[in-house]
Amino acid sequence: MIKDTIVQAINEQITREMYSSNLYLSMAGYFQSVNLSGFAHWMRIQAQEEMLHANKFFDYLLARGGKTKISAIDEPPFNWDSPLDVFEASYKHEQFVTECIGKIADLTMKESDHATFSMLQWFITEQVEEEANVSEIVEKLRLIADFKGGLIMMDAELKQRVLTPIV
Numbered sequence: 001m002i003k004d005t006i007v008q009a010i011n012e013q014i015t016r017e018m019y020s021s022n023l024y025l026s027m028a029g030y031f032q033s034v035n036l037s038g039f040a041h042w043m044r045i046q047a048q049e050e051m052l053h054a055n056k057f058f059d060y061l062l063a064r065g066g067k068t069k070i071s072a073i074d075e076p077p078f079n080w081d082s083p084l085d086v087f088e089a090s091y092k093h094e095q096f097v098t099e100c101i102g103k104i105a106d107l108t109m110k111e112s113d114h115a116t117f118s119m120l121q122w123f124i125t126e127q128v129e130e131e132a133n134v135s136e137i138v139e140k141l142r143l144i145a146d147f148k149g150g151l152i153m154m155d156a157e158l159k160q161r162v163l164t165p166i167v
Contacts, residue, residue: 001064001065002061002064002113003111003113005107005111006066006104006107006111006113006116007061007066007067009103009107010057010060010061010104010116011066011068011070012071012100013057013100013104014054014061014068015072015073016100017050017051017053017054017057017097018050018051018070018073019073019074019076020047020053020093020097021047021048021051021054022073022076023047023076023077023090023093024043024044024047024090025044025076026076026077026078027046027080027086027089027090028040028041028043028044028047030079030086031043031083031086036083036151036155038154038155038156038157038158038159039086039154039155041158041161042158042159042161045161045162045163048163049166052165052166053123053126053166056123056166060116060119064115064116077089083151084138084141087137087138087141088138090134091135094127094130094131094134095131097127097130098124098128098131101120101123101124101127102124104120105117105120137154137158140154141154
């Protein structure tokens with residue numbers, strides 16, 4: 001039986017993952033509104049991936065006999081000043097998610113919940129990848145600064161992203 005403290009922590013993370021999905025969908029809307037469809041596409045894929053993460057936590061909780069409780073999801077922002085501003089916000093958000101998952105891992109060690117600790121290793125590895133991907137885009141956007149040609153090239157590059165199923 002999974003402990004109530006772990007159930008609560010995972011339910012909170014499900015809500016955070018759903019918020020993340022909404023945040024990235026909102027970012028996709030911003031990019032589409034400024035005619036950067038490749039950036040919008042990248043964010044739509046990111047939104048789908050975050051919902052897959054929420055479902056992975058959801059399914060895990062049910063498999064362990066826990067009760068799911070989806071809380072209210074806050075409204076994400078919808079306006080940014082620039083593509084760089086969007087990706088800096090995304091990077092900060094991914095760092096926050098990494099911190100939250102780390103706190104759940106700490107809790108599982110305190111509670112001696114080895115099964116949940118093991119499951120969280122996938123998310124810990126995933127967060128390293130998430131932060132690295134977003135950080136790379138932030139750095140590229142900083143490099144091109146106001147060079148519009150670079151922005152158009154990045155837009156074409158980001159349009160190539162495909163959703164990778166999680167296991």
